Amino acid sequence: MSVDGTSATTMILDSKSGETLGRPFLYNESCPDALPIVKSIAPENHTVCLGSSTLCKLVSWWNSSDTDKGSVVLMHQADWLLWLLHGKLGISDYNNALKVGYDPELESYPSWLLSQPYSNALPSVIAPGKPIGHLKEDITQKHGFSNDCVVCTGTTDSIAAFLAARATQPGKAVTSLGSTLAIKLLSTRRIEDARYGVYSHRLDDKWLVGGASNTGGAVLRQIFTDEQLEKLSKQIDPSEASPLDYYPLQTAGERFPVADPNMMPRLLPRPESDVQYLHGILESIARIEGKAYSLLKGMGATPVEEVFTAGGGSKNEKWIKIRERVLGVPVSRAIQTEAAYGAALLALKGMEGNI
Numbered sequence: 552m553s554v555d556g557t558s559a560t561t562m563i564l565d566s567k568s569g570e571t572l573g574r575p576f577l578y579n580e581s582c583p584d585a586l587p588i589v590k591s592i593a594p595e596n597h598t599v600c601l602g603s604s605t606l607c608k609l610v611s612w613w614n615s616s617d618t619d620k621g622s623v624v625l626m627h628q629a630d631w632l633l634w635l636l637h638g639k640l641g642i643s644d645y646n647n648a649l650k651v652g653y654d655p656e657l658e659s660y661p662s663w664l665l666s667q668p669y670s671n672a673l674p675s676v677i678a679p680g681k682p683i684g685h686l687k688e689d690i691t692q693k694h695g696f697s698n699d700c701v702v703c704t705g706t707t708d709s710i711a712a713f714l715a716a717r718a719t720q721p722g723k724a725v726t727s728l729g730s731t732l733a734i735k736l737l738s739t740r741r742i743e744d745a746r747y748g749v750y751s752h753r754l755d756d757k758w759l760v761g762g763a764s765n766t767g768g769a770v771l772r773q774i775f776t777d778e779q780l781e782k783l784s785k786q787i788d789p790s791e792a793s794p795l796d797y798y799p800l801q802t803a804g805e806r807f808p809v810a811d812p813n814m815m816p817r818l819l820p821r822p823e824s825d826v827q828y829l830h831g832i833l834e835s836i837a838r839i840e841g842k843a844y845s846l847l848k849g850m851g852a853t854p855v856e857e858v859f860t861a862g863g864g865s866k867n868e869k870w871i872k873i874r875e876r877v878l879g880v881p882v883s884r885a886i887q888t889e890a891a892y893g894a895a896l897l898a899l900k901g902m903e904g905n906i
């Protein structure tokens with residue numbers, strides 16, 4: 552069994568009682584108060600040098616909480632859910648731990664992080680899909696699971712979506728069109744630059760390069776119901792380029808392909824026709840996606856050759872055609888569009904490798 556969760560969704564717990572110390576920090580939440588401190592200890596433009604990084608959330612909590620800090624542990628959303636299943640506190644994977652500063656190439660935390668006063672709060676890190684232990688007995692009995700059910704380390708939601716798409720060759724990519732737009736491009740070369748919200752996750756001996764924008768389905772849901780999206784999309788001609796130019800965001804702040812905490816949403820002027828309005832929004836999100844893939848190519852990543860689509864937006868065939876026109880490469884719906892399918896494949900891989 553394994554779990555995927557939104558990257559950088561962060562919880563601080565008492566490492567003795569397991570009680571949470573304060574509220575969780577959500578994946579797209581920014582802690583600008585901590586950014587100057589993090590930039591002063593990390594290498595220039597390192598992945599953690601984003602206000603929404605897990606390390607910024609840890610530093611912000613550490614410097615603002617009056618809680619006794621003698622026994623605290625940081626956990627990510629997936630780590631915490633898995634802990635409820637296996638009962639071993641403080642274990643993470645090198646995908647979820649990337650944004651707190653773990654180096655998946657060195658397979659360790661860097662010295663500039665281990666020398667910090669909060670380094671004892673950092674979780675131990677193993678590869679995704681590695682067995683941690685059996686399900687807790689109360690869980691097994693309550694839910695009728697087999698006694699030999701093993702819980703494995705997890706990953707982040709957009710990496711799980713990539714795994715679900717079963718893309719294995721460099722140049723293949725998965726765009727997750729969920730609440731947000733998250734991009735994962737399989738590359739032989741690792742790249743990162745916090746100025747653009749670009750980072751690389753390790754996938755065995757290759758790199759999943761990309762980032763996560765704050766644009767995406769959550770903006771659509773603010774304006775249209777899913778039923779309206781389906782009805783209005785049927786009336787869109789995807790071969791026609793929309794003249795409308797938006798930057799669809801729910802609130803101020805963008806993470807990728809531009810890291811700007813002050814970027815304002817742009818969703819006006821609104822035309823009379825809802826069909827034209829939706830067309831403009833879908834096309835504008837496609838342009839952001841295209842800018843992201845061009846940025847990754849310009850930074851030296853393997854150029855994108857084909858894009859598979861995951862998430863709720865993958866059901867929109869007209870949007871897929873708009874994106875194919877804007878990106879200039881084949882775009883299709885992934886064979887499995889649910890990230891959870893990728894988490895299941897990770898658990899299967901973990902068990903096959905350990906039987």
Ligand SMILES: Nc1ncnc2c1ncn2[C@@H]1O[C@H](COP(=O)(O)OP(=O)(O)O)[C@@H](O)[C@H]1O
Binds near residue numbers: 731771
């Ligand atoms: N027909 C559609 N066209 C475009 N987007 C859609 C359509 N139906 C649902 N969505 C979008 O899919 C999103 C939900 O996708 P999902 O992958 O479940 O998101 P998440 O897991 O990030 O919450 C919603 O924000 C919604 O706007």
Ligand SMILES: O=C(CO)[C@H](O)[C@H](O)COP(=O)(O)O
Binds near residue numbers: 557558707708710729
């Ligand atoms: O936007 C998000 C969720 O919708 C997360 O940031 C997403 O997990 C992307 O992060 P990562 O690239 O580390 O998987």
